[in-house]
């Protein structure tokens with residue numbers, strides 16, 4: 001079986017601070033992998049490198065056997081990798097539905113004209129239908145005509161997932177999908193992610209919350225101070241000494 005994602009020997013420093021060192025792991029097609037670690041352990045930096053937001057100092061990122069190290073984010077999306085952000089920022093003047101539609105990369109360049117009322121074409125209709133279907137799957141139908149900036153933090157996270165899915169990725173990476181999200185909504189997010197996985201999507205979920213990872217993932221990779229310290233099944237986390245040490249030794253949690 002070929003890995004959909006392979007990271008080799010990644011290293012990154014910000015000034016004198018070594019954020020990641022010798023990070024290597026693989027994700028196989030169809031997996032739901034949790035990338036776990038205390039706050040400040042380097043999870044978002046790792047995700048930013050994999051998704052082309054920042055370049056590593058050393059190392060390689062392979063997507064489906066192709067070297068995509070430092071390929072910029074807007075091109076990686078076309079290679080089949082989409083991601084969400086820890087703190088989604090939504091535009092002030094667009095509705096939830098419009099934000100979802102604008103995330104369809106095939107429509108870029110077409111949408112601004114259409115939003116000015118220039119007409120209605122099949123491409124827009126398809127994009128609208130697809131956006132509405134994803135908004136429904138991610139429980140956002142009720143708020144689709146509200147300004148995207150006015151919905152709750154949890155709903156913004158769900159809208160972030162919708163936007164990532166509009167690009168039809170094969171690999172979806174989520175940065176802390178449940179941080180700041182109401183507990184009732186967490187179960188819905190787990191269910192939505194499992195549904196996506198059933199449809200063939202490979203998922204990497206970056207989280208510091210061990211409970212969510214246990215419910216959502218098939219396998220976990222644990223990062224501590226920029227190093228991978230464990231790779232295990234979610235049910236083995238609590239008995240893994242190195243994982244417990246990473247969490248007990250960690251500074252204040254979010």
Ligand code: ADP
Nearest residue numbers: 014017019037038039040041042043044045046
């Ligand atoms: P996590 O997502 O696991 O909480 P991050 O990857 O966001 O961790 O950050 C890891 C460490 O790197 C933190 O100590 C953070 O302050 C530092 N860091 C992240 N980005 C930058 C940056 N652009 N410049 C300097 N330090 C950074």
Ligand code: MG
Nearest residue numbers: 043044045086
């Ligand atoms: Mg982070």
